Amino acid sequence: MNADDIDLSALRAGDETVFRELIRRYQHTLLAVVRPLVGEQAEEVVQEAWIKVHRSCAGFEGRSHIKTWLCSIALNEARMYLRRHKREMNMTVSADDGEDSLQDRFKNTGGWARPPGVWNADSPDELLMQDNLLECLEKTLAALPPNQQSLLRLRDIEGLPFDSICNELDISASNARVLLHRARSYLYRMLEGYEETGEC
Numbered sequence: 545m546n547a548d549d550i551d552l553s554a555l556r557a558g559d560e561t562v563f564r565e566l567i568r569r570y571q572h573t574l575l576a577v578v579r580p581l582v583g584e585q586a587e588e589v590v591q592e593a594w595i596k597v598h599r600s601c602a603g604f605e606g607r608s609h610i611k612t613w614l615c616s617i618a619l620n621e622a623r624m625y626l627r628r629h630k631r632e633m634n635m636t637v638s639a640d641d642g643e644d645s646l647q648d649r650f651k652n653t654g655g656w657a658r659p660p661g662v663w664n665a666d667s668p669d670e671l672l673m674q675d676n677l678l679e680c681l682e683k684t685l686a687a688l689p690p691n692q693q694s695l696l697r698l699r700d701i702e703g704l705p706f707d708s709i710c711n712e713l714d715i716s717a718s719n720a721r722v723l724l725h726r727a728r729s730y731l732y733r734m735l736e737g738y739e740e741t742g743e744c
Contacts, residue, residue, distance in 0.1 A: 550610055556602050563601065567594060570614050573702060577615050578622040580693035589625050593618040612708055615698065619712045680744035684734045692727035695720060700728070 554562045574593060579586040596617050604613060651657050685693055691713075698709045710720050734744070 552604065552606050552610075556604060558601065563598060566597070566610070566614070570611065573611065574614060574618040576697050577694070577702065578618050580688075580690040580697065581619075581622040582625055585625060589622050590618060592625075593621040596621060608708070611702065612704055615702065615704060616708070616712055623714075680734065681731070683744060684731055688727055688730060691715075692723050692730075695724045696727040696731070699724060 550566065551559070551562055555566070571590065574590045575586050578589050578593075582589050593614075597614060600617070604610075608616075685696065688696065694713060695709065698704045698712075699706065706717070706720070710717050713720070715723075737744075
């Protein structure tokens with residue numbers, strides 16, 4: 545089953561099997577999307593989001609991809625949680641507050657101008673390095689500021705449309721591009737260092 549084969553008619557009709565499949569498929573995604581915003585409360589926030597999803601299934605018209613719809617509900621729930629707990633996430637950033645030594649690596653559109661080289665994992669040592677790299681990537685992601693982490697996860701990991709992300713996070717496209725560029729640059733510096741030294 546891929547993401548596009550959810551039976552929307554059955555979902556709207558309240559089919560619990562289809563709803564359980566949604567949870568199985570997207571629970572990890574929703575946790576990854578809200579964790580940068582709410583930290584340890586991610587499980588609680590996502591649980592609340594699933595309750596809202598269950599109540600809203602009958603009204604889902606399928607105009608957006610189901611993942612976009614689910615992430616939108618989860619992000620809204622995270623914002624409501626932050627409001628309830630009087631915490632705010634500062635999503636504003638000046639585009640010129642620092643030197644960016646990696647700007648030549650990216651196009652103005654945000655894509656790679658010069659992507660990292662392809663790595664092959666043909667030996668046990670290389671496979672072990674891949675595991676170490678994944679661990680290093682997770683640590684690096686966790687070290688990013690919440691706003692950059694959210695943008696990187698939503699855009700590059702979850703593949704949500706840029707306009708939807710800006711609407712959901714309530715930030716301007718220019719701010720989002722700067723934040724995303726910084727997050728990608730930070731990850732790229734880590735990758736370059738890892739490629740040279742094998743260490744995080």
